Amino acid sequence: MRAVAHRPTPPPAWQPRTDPAPLLPDAEPHRLLGTDAMAGADPELLLSLYDRLVLGRRFNTQATALTKQGRLAVYPSSTGQEACQVAAALALERRDWLFPSYRDTLAAVTRGMDPVRVLTLLRGDWHTGYDPYEHRVAPLSTPLATQLPHAVGLAHAARLKGDDVVALALVGDGGTSEGDFHEALNFAAVWRAPVVFLVQNNGFAISVPLAKQTAAPSLAHKAVGYGMPGRLVDGNDAPAVHQVVSEALARARSGGGPTLIEAVTYRIEAHTNADDATRYREEPEVELWRRHDPILLLERELTGRGLLDEDRRRSAADAAEAMAAELRERMNADPVLDPMDLFAHVYAEKTGQLREQSELLRAELTAEGETR
Ligand SMILES: Cc1ncc(C[n+]2csc(CCOP(=O)(O)OP(=O)(O)O)c2C)c(N)n1
Numbered sequence: 132m133r134a135v136a137h138r139p140t141p142p143p144a145w146q147p148r149t150d151p152a153p154l155l156p157d158a159e160p161h162r163l164l165g166t167d168a169m170a171g172a173d174p175e176l177l178l179s180l181y182d183r184l185v186l187g188r189r190f191n192t193q194a195t196a197l198t199k200q201g202r203l204a205v206y207p208s209s210t211g212q213e214a215c216q217v218a219a220a221l222a223l224e225r226r227d228w229l230f231p232s233y234r235d236t237l238a239a240v241t242r243g244m245d246p247v248r249v250l251t252l253l254r255g256d257w258h259t260g261y262d263p264y265e266h267r268v269a270p271l272s273t274p275l276a277t278q279l280p281h282a283v284g285l286a287h288a289a290r291l292k293g294d295d296v297v298a299l300a301l302v303g304d305g306g307t308s309e310g311d312f313h314e315a316l317n318f319a320a321v322w323r324a325p326v327v328f329l330v331q332n333n334g335f336a337i338s339v340p341l342a343k344q345t346a347a348p349s350l351a352h353k354a355v356g357y358g359m360p361g362r363l364v365d366g367n368d369a370p371a372v373h374q375v376v377s378e379a380l381a382r383a384r385s386g387g388g389p390t391l392i393e394a395v396t397y398r399i400e401a402h403t404n405a406d407d408a409t410r411y412r413e414e415p416e417v418e419l420w421r422r423h424d425p426i427l428l429l430e431r432e433l434t435g436r437g438l439l440d441e442d443r444r445r446s447a448a449d450a451a452e453a454m455a456a457e458l459r460e461r462m463n464a465d466p467v468l469d470p471m472d473l474f475a476h477v478y479a480e481k482t483g484q485l486r487e488q489s490e491l492l493r494a495e496l497t498a499e500g501e502t503r
């Protein structure tokens with residue numbers, strides 16, 4: 132455009148601060164299964180993904196069964212979403228940190244955590260059930276998206292200290308509508324913090340479908356507004372998730388800053404055992420996604436490549452059964468609990484009210500013990 136005399140050259144602030152084009156996600160989710168790119172895939176990684184997907188599925192069915200037996204208060208199943216959690220957790224180094232939500236039990240188990248400890252919160256016995264520093268897994272977060280600013284803070288602090296640590300934060304599609312999501316992504320991009328955000332878009336926030344949650348072209352597009360790249364990946368394609376998360380982690384590790392990844396998947400089960408999904412969605416939709424099952428897709432590929440035979444399949448299933456049997460046995464043992472723990476770890480120093488309440492409970496417990 133030709134400048135006219137009465138309109139001086141615009142100030143530099145008019146120029147785009149970042150070229151948005153490289154930040155934009157591809158139109159289609161990234162896939163590897165069933166494509167020629169699979170020829171270069173590492174067979175060991177593929178089989179490890181397979182074993183863990185089978186284990187994860189069994190973990191989900193066993194934990195759901197435990198809710199029916201009254202051994203677990205609540206369980207948000209990740210059946211259908213196993214590839215997101217398993218592949219993402221496998222992409223992490225031991226020195227990295229994972230920030231999960233309540234649905235991300237499999238990511239924690241894949242990280243090497245004791246399954247019973249992972250389930251403690253959902254059993255309702257104790258606060259978190261594990262030491263977050265042991266496996267570098269933050270507490271499973273029930274308040275939506277609150278784990279995201281925590282992840283950014285840890286990643287930023289690590290960079291200031293010169294520690295080679297990347298944080299991977301998991302969040303649901305519904306969680307992207309929270310203020311904490313906005314604050315976390317904004318800070319992460321401004322600080323170029325070594326953090327990766329992985330949104331598991333499973334189609335629903337309890338009964339609210341994605342279309343009622345957002346008008347964004349995709350959740351990955353939200354990245355552009357913050358000045359970080361957005362990536363879309365088929366969340367049921369375990370090798371693809373592993374690749375996209377690995378690339379984002381490598382980028383963060385080398386000082387390239389954060390990435391927002393949207394993994395497109397589906398929540399096959401209800402929100403939790405306390406929810407009835409037939410009230411808000413139709414069976415044909417679920418059936419469509421069952422045919423896009425992450426285990427089925429990987430199994431087909433591995434069988435076609437001669438990497439998976441009947442023996443290998445059976446050994447994966449046997450290992451999953453053994454894990455489920457041990458989980459059943461350990462979860463069926465009554466936990467030994469001290470009711471006074473209710474007041475532990477709430478504040479460094481008890482408030483007057485808490486002191487009063489804890490003294491009241493102690494007196495009641497003592498009286499109960501004396502009358503027994
Ligand atoms: C701050 C906050 N608001 C509301 C809730 C209640 N709540 C629990 S789960 C959920 C839906 C979350 O959906 P999404 O983020 O898509 O995760 P998904 O359950 O699908 O894994 C809501 C609204 C909550 N836990 N925290």
Ligand SMILES: [Mg+2]
Pocket residue numbers: 303304305331332333334335336337
């Ligand atoms: Mg969801």
